[in-house]
Structures are given as structure tokens and as C-alpha cells.
Amino acid sequence: MFKIAKFFKKYSFLIILILLFTLVQAFSDLTLPTLMSNIIDVGIIDSDVGYIIQTGIFMLMFSLLSGIMSISVGFVSAKVSAGVCKNLRSSIFDKIQGFSLSDIDKFGATSLITRTTNDITQIQNFLIMFLRIVIMSPIMSVGGLIMAYNVNKSLSSIVLIAIPILAAVVITISFAAMPIYKVIQSKLDGLNLIARENLTGLRVIKAFRTTDYEKERFDKSNKNLSDITVKVQKIMGLMGPGIMLTLNITIITIMWFGAKKVSLNEMAIGEVIAFTQYVMQIMISMMMMSFILVMYPKASVSAERVAEVLNKEFSIKDEIKDKIIDNTDLNNQIFVEFKDVCFKYQKAEEMALSNISFRVEKGKTLSIIGSTGSGKSTIVNLIPRMYDISSGEIIINGKNIKDYSQLELRSKIGLVPQKATLFTGTIEENLKFGKKDATEEEIIKACEISSSLNFIEKKPDKFNENVAQGGKNFSGGQKQRLAIARAIIKDADVYIFDDSFSALDYKTDKQVRKKLKNITQDSVVIVVAQRIMSIKDSDNILVLDKGKIVGYGTHKDLIKNCDIYKEIAESQLSKEELEGGK
């Protein structure tokens, strides 16, 4: 929690205000029993109805004061906790926007999502309880103790014995239950996993007639979970009765010794009653505090997880260089060059890419092929500097990519990723990702090239059709075509197609490729592919295996010289196709 302390700074005034309000409230609350005991010990004993009413009015005023304070505390703490968490959320989101892919990999996207949403909600829930209850508890306890002490010194020692006993009860039960809660969580995850498997494997389960097997598997897990849940509920169920019993026994003890004091004339009867009320105040606020503090470890872990992201140093920064590179004579060059590039993922033992060198000129197409894990997508990620390379140089238009600002570098690149991700919004908004001020004509042209125009036209709202989260309302092929359109609107120097035609059928695939050819004449094109069929006409083909270049050349060269290429080709094409295919 301390790791995010700076987020409270802005609210220090309000937090002090909460403290003040709480103090006043505690004071008012604690005055009530004293006044009541006055009613008994003075008003009743003296039969002074006037005094009773007068004191009553005082009590009423203190009650009101306490109520107002308590509402104010609620108001201010709601503002503080929601405000702190709003700022936390903003900061973490901003921070992550600056992350490179290697930063993202370090945490994992799913974990970052949880940190931005769930963890912060967790903090907020704890914070509001903390501000409203935990601050109150010690003040109330200490105040109550002082009041009790003032009433009678020796009697208050009973309270001092009772408090640790109460604490022991609460702590013992919590400690017994905590580990079981963890087990429950994992059992619940296990059960949910089976349920999910039953849904995802529906066809398989039905086809293999294993319904009964699945039911049994689920039942076992279900029974298991239910048994252990009952167990923990039975332990936690001890908490309430345990606390009540401790409280009640304390009060019985006080009554007994209180009676003794009264008989010795050391205490008045009203004071004994007031005393029991102080004890209740103290113990109840202690109890509340313990309930909230049980939440602390969870919230603290959340805070740590958030802080970890906020404190992460960006692994890729724009380096502001003193030397100004004179690139006037580079202006008209368009090319991409890898010079002896090596790259290793964080924590990985082996190089993902080693000694990769190639150069692609304007108007030319380079295709990259290789089995999964051979490093194709890694090359794609290195060009827009999603990761920094370990050694070597990547040069775009004559300049090392590290000498560009990230913004400038990426404005030169049109990427169609492997997974055609679309974003919520309209089709048009998605397409304008590439160029904020794209005209209608540009958009239509890009859609025409990517063969998306006809399905967009069929949508009721055309370009204003909404894209649902994850682009769920579009088929895989439609998403890919939109992703292609989005990239070509950009007018980039370098186009990268990372396995971007996989969801298209052959016909559409071919169509799109043909049209693309026309508009990429002034750019560099890099294509990652699985199907030999779709790359065999490239100017050059790069064959990767385990991060190394094992073949480079045209289809015809490679089929002769490169074993791995041949192997891939043979698995995909029939003999005639290998030989001719014209």
C-alpha cells in the first residue's frame, strides 16, 4: 500500500479532514454514555426531571453532531478513494501505452488487464472501508479506554485482559480458514475448467459418447469443492459466536466487579451501566477493524502489483541524440535492411534470431517462410521496434531505426498483423487508424483493394457499422480484409503482411494480392506466409529455421537448393504443382 503512497498526496487535506471529522464523531459517541449515566446517577437519584430533560437535550445534540460527522466522513472518503483510484487507473493505462512489446511480455497482457481493472477496484474497496472504519476504530478504542479509565481505574483492567482474548479468537479463526480459502479458489478454478472444457469440446464429447464420463469428472470435482466449502464455512461460522461470547463474558465480569464497587461506594450504578457501554464500543470497533484488516493482505498485493507496473522502466526510449544526422540525401531512398541482426527474448536461453541479413528495395517483395517458432513473426516485430535487437543494425531508408523517434518510425510502416484485431467503434474509425484525416475516396479505395467493399456495403450502416469488441460481428476473413485496408490507407514506405491472408479463400486471396501489387510499387513489401502457393512469385524468399537463414532466393532457386524449402513445398503441393503449376 505504501508503494502507491504518492497518489494520496493530492488528497492529504481531505484525509486530514477525515481524521478531524472522525475525532469529533468519536468524541460525541463516547459522551453519550457519560451523559446517560448522569441522568441515572443525578437525575434519577435526585428525582430531578428537569435535569433529565436538560441532559437529554445535550445528548440529542451530540447524537446529531455524530451523525453529521459520520456522513461527512462518508462523503469525503468516497471522494478520496474514488479519486485516488481514478488517478491510479489513468496512470497505469498511460504507462502501459508507452510499453514496448517486451515490457508487455514481462507482465503478460492478461495480467496487465487485471492490474488495470480488478486490482484497482480491489484497492478502492479496501480504501473506502479503511477511511470509514479503520481510522475510526483506534480512535474509538483509545477514547473508550480513556473514558472507562476515568470512570474506574481498576475496572478498566478487565478490558485490557479482554481485548487480547478477543484478538486471539479472531486471529485463530482467520488463520485456520485462510489456507482453506486458497484451496477453495483452486478447486473452483478446476471445476470451472471442466465446465469450460465441456462447452468447448461439445462436439468431441458427443462424438465420443463420453457424456457420462464428463458428468462423473465434473461430479467428482463438484463434490470435492462442496465438501471443502462446507468445511471452511463451519470454521468461519465460529467467528460470530466466538466474538459474542467473549464480549458477553466480559460484560458479566464487569457487572460482578462493578456490583462490588457499588457496594463499596466507589462507583455509582449509572457509571457501571456507562462502563458496560464503553466496553461494547471498544470491542465492537476492534472487531470491525479486524474484519477490515483481513482484507488488507489482498489489497496490499493488488497495490504492489499496480506499483510494479508504474515503476517499470520503459525498455525502449526515444534517444535524443546530439548529433543531427544529415539525411537530405537519404530522402528519396526507400529500403529496409537487416545487418547481421541477432535477437534474444528476455529470459530466453537461445537466440530467437541470429545473424539475419537482407535488404529489400523499393517496389520489391520479400517473403519469409518457415515452420512455427522459426522466427518469422519476430522479424516482423523488430521492424517497428516492438523489441530492441541484441546486436546488429536495422536500417530503414538509410537510417538506423533507433535514430528515429518511435512515432516517426512507425508512421513509415503499414502492418497487417497475424491476428486481425479490430477495435470497438465503427468500421470507419478502425480504418482511420492508419490516417486520421483519410478522405472518403481513400477509404473506399483501400476497401476496394482489400476486397472488403462488397461486404461493407451489405451492412445496414455501411462504413458506420459498429465493430463489437474483438470484432466479433465480423468473420475471420472479413476482419483480415479490414486489417489490410487499415494498413494500406496509411500510405507507408514499408508494408508488412504477417500471415495476413490465412483466413481468405484462394480466390479472394489471389484477388487481393493482385490489387495490392499496384499500390505497393513505391514501397517495400515484406510478407510472412504459411502457404507456398501464395509466396512463390515473390522477388525473393527467405527461409528461416530456428532463427537462422537457411535459404534465400526465388522459388525456383530454393526448390533446387534448399532442403527445408523443398520439404515444406512437398507437404503442401502435389507433384505436378511442384513442377509446373502454370
Add this chain to the structure above:
Amino acid sequence: MENKNIKSNPPKSSNKFSITIKRIYKYLSKYKISLMVAIIASIISTIFVVLGPMILGSVTNIIADGSVNIIKGTGVIDFKKIGYMLILLLCVYIIAQVFSYLQIYIMSNISQKAIYNLRKDIIIKINNLPLKFFDTNSQGDILSKITSDIENINTSLQQILTQFITSLVTIIGIIAMMFLINFWMTIVALLTVPLSFLFSMIVIKKSQKFYKGQQEYLGKINGLVEEVYSGHNIIKTFNQEKRSIKKFEDLNDRLYKNSWTSQFATSIMMPVITLASNIGYVLISILGGYLVVQGVIGVGRIQSFIQYIKNFMMPISQIAQVMNVLQSTVASADRVFGLLDEEEEIKEKNSLIIKDDIKGDVTFDNITFGYNKQNPLINNCNLEIKQGQKIAIVGPTGAGKTTLINLLMRFYDADKGCIKIDGINIYNITREDLRSLYGMVLQDTWLFKGSIKDNIAYGKLGATDEEIIKTSKMVYADQFIRTLPDGYDMVLNEEASNVSAGQKQLLTIARAVISNPKILILDEATSSVDTRTEVLIQKAMNKIMKNRTTFVIAHRLSTIKDADIIMVMKDGDIIEHGKHDDLILNEEGFYKTLYYSQFENN
């Protein structure tokens, strides 16, 4: 969906609410006797809890009387009596708490059993629902019903059961005790109650709007964060960071407003209830003081009364809370029951029993089918397939190649006509028996979290180790399995990501043939499989196809040219069928364009 809602929802919403409550009760009523015992325990416990302050007040009275006597010099405090009373009080408290725990103990048994049964019903339901249901409903939605909704019911059921009854009995008990002490004091105390109750109801109602808003914007933020983080590389290459930040700030701002208002609204409740209780406390002190002076009641009764008022507010706010929880529980229960009410696959009865010596002739006899009855996709399809033949199903993405599989496996039933296997109408065999004839390999390589051995034996439950190994060898899986850390006993993890996509495919092939089926259904893999494994898969597929009637969904036309029948599908319909050599001759044919489109030069 719309229709269904109208059908299952009675017109009045309050009516629906009580129907849902009754259905939840049904799950509890199996344990009627335990439930009764728990309720009785709860009542006994509460009665004793309520007795406590009364006895404590009596003790105070004895002390007060004694002290007056001391002042008057007529006597002393009767410690013997106090001692007896305090021991009695201790017993009362102990009994109260013992019964209270007994109640919790029984209730958690009941609620967990109820939840257990509910989960069981759900999973049985899931397995009995027709595939159509899953194809038309979002998987995430169904999943959230099985997991989060049931979990929501689970956590609240216990709370509702224990708190509601206790709170109700406490309120009644306290009111009775208060009346026993003094009529007027009770009237005064009760006046403050409806006030605070009314207020909390208003607050709950008002805050509901903000609470909903908070949930809504939390959901929206979740959605945005999810897509932005998972599409990070795109956001970056398109330099869209500013745009997402702006979108986020906007949502965050709204979340903040709703969030603090709803938190403030909920935080008002406690102070107001406390205030009401304090006012009651003050009024009782005044009125009680007056009444003691008048000699109507003893001093100790003020103490009892004050305790009652303090104890009174707690169950009231608890009931208010339970009401709130109940709302969300019923909402969840509604969703779960909605799933339980879905129409199941019709159970077959008295069907033909198939013999072991099925050869594998398959006939399509005048089949008409559409996912939507008004809009048939396949019209009067006739086909005759001899045993051992290879049938390839081709067509562009989305042409409905899986429709045929759906009909063969009886995931869906044809609207008209029938499919015959060895002349037996498959609609006269049970689905189970029918499916036992097939071996199926889907593109989606579904495996479950369990050992490799168990996953292969999934095709023939109870298969021996020898059978498993023999099958694995046959489909070229044995070799890679042996190189894995625990070999056949290696446990696949949740996403089965500890084996490669191609290896998964080999495992599913092994699973499909272990039972030596007569008919095979193969969905050719298109996913990124490394080349070496791909060769193995291809070899395994070719091997298992021998002597088996095989339906292949083909994505690469090159692999199926030798098929006995090629069925060409487009827009859900079978538009051409025949041998490759015949189809390719049809100048106008779709197959021809499809076939040549892969060879044309750019």
C-alpha cells in the same frame, strides 16, 4: 430469444420474482428436516439472545436496590442473588451461541448441498442440450452462467439463509421484550425505527442508479482495456496511443463520478441508522429516567432497553442488506434457471440395435436441411457411398462444410429425408449408438486437462495401455510422446500448450481410431503446424483412411484429388459432386475455378 422470454416469463415481474424464489427453495426443500432443525435452532438462539439484556437489567436493578438500601442503611447488595443471576446469564449466552453455531453449521450443509445439486443439474443440462443451442448462444454467456452466476448464488445463499431468519426472529423477540418492559417506551423506540427503515429504503433506491452506472462503466473500461492491451502492437504501429488514452480518460471520468456517488450513497445508510438509534437511545434515557423517578420501572430496565434498541438496528440493516443481495441472487438464479429450462434433445426410445459387422455404406436419401426451417440450405440431396470410399468436401470458407458433418453425426437432424448406414435409417438408432460408428478428427484440437494416456483413451474408455501404445504407433504419435517429460503420463495443461499444435493433432487422430471405427470424419488442419509434424499428420491420415469410409473436409485441393467423390459446397448448399476428373471438365463449374485459382500466377 425474444419469443422464449415471452414464453417463460409471466407478465408480472413480482410474480416472476416469487417464482424464482420458489425454484431456489425447491433445491433447499430436499433437506426439509435439516432446514426445520436449523430454523428451530435459530429461533432458540435468538430467544436466548433476546433474554440476555433483560437478565442483565435485573442484575442492575438488584445492585441499584442494594445501593439505595446502603444509603438508607437498611441493607446491603444481595451478592448471592447477583451471583446466581450472572451464572444464569452466562448459561443463557452460551446456549444462545451454541444454537447460533448449530444453525450456521446446518445451514452451510444445506446451502452447499443445494449448490452442489444446482451445479450437477447444470452440467447434465449442458450435456443434454442439442448442438443448435450452443451454435446460437454465445459460449461466454453460457460459461458465465455456469461459473459466475452460480458462484454468486453460492456466496449469497448462505448469507440469506442465516441472516434473514435470525434477523426476523430477533426483531419480533426484541419488540416483545420491549413491550414487556414498558408500553410507552416501546412506542417511542418504535417510532424511530420506521423512520430509519424508510430512509434506508430511499437511499438504496436512489443509489441503485449510481451503482448500476458504476458497474456499467467498470464493464466498459474492462472491455476497452482488454482490447487495447491485447492489440498493443497495432496501437503502437499505428501510433494510436493518444486516441486510446483519450477514450480511456473519458470512461474513467464517468466511472469516477458514478463510483464516488454510489459509495457515498451507500455510506449514508449506516450513519443514519446509527443516528436514529441514538435518538431512540436519548429519548429512552429521558423517558426511562422519568419513569424510574415515577417508580414505574427499575433503573436496570433503562439498561435493558438501551441494549434492545442497539440490537434492534442491526437486524434491520441486515434485512435491508439481505433484500439487496436477494435482488442480485434472483437475477443470477433467473439466468441459471433460464438455461435449465432450455429444450433438450429428444430422447430416443426403442430404437434399433446395430450389429458389430457394419460395413460402412452411407446413403443420403433425399435430404433437405436448413438451420432455419424456412430457409433450407440443402435441398433433396441424394448420394450413395460405398464402404471404404473417400469423400472430400470442398468449398470456400463459410460454405457450410461442417453442415454435412453435423447431419452425419446427428448433431442436427435433417428436416426431410434420411441418411442410411448399411441400409439402416440413422434416425432409428440412438444417437449414442450411431456415434459409436464414427471416428472424428476436428480441426479444433480439443483435448482436456489430463494425461496423454487418458486423452487417447477418451476414444475408447477403459482402453488398455497396450491398445493406447499400439494406436499411437500406428498414427506416428508414439515417438514424440516418448520424448515428453513423463511420456504417456504427461499431464496436458489447461490450454494444452505444453505440446505443439501438430502434436495435438496427432493425439486427436489417435483418439479417433483407437476404437477402430468403420467411418471416419476428418477435418484437415490448416493451422500453423511445423512442416515435419505436418508430414506425419498427412501420413497418419492416409494410413487410417484405408478400408474405412472417410469424409474429409479439405482445405487444400491437392490432397483430395484422388477422392472417390468430391462434394463442392457453396453458400451452404452442395452445388456439384463427382470425381475430380469429371468436375474439372465442367467449364462453368465452380470446382474448376476453385481449383485453378490456386495455381494462377499473380
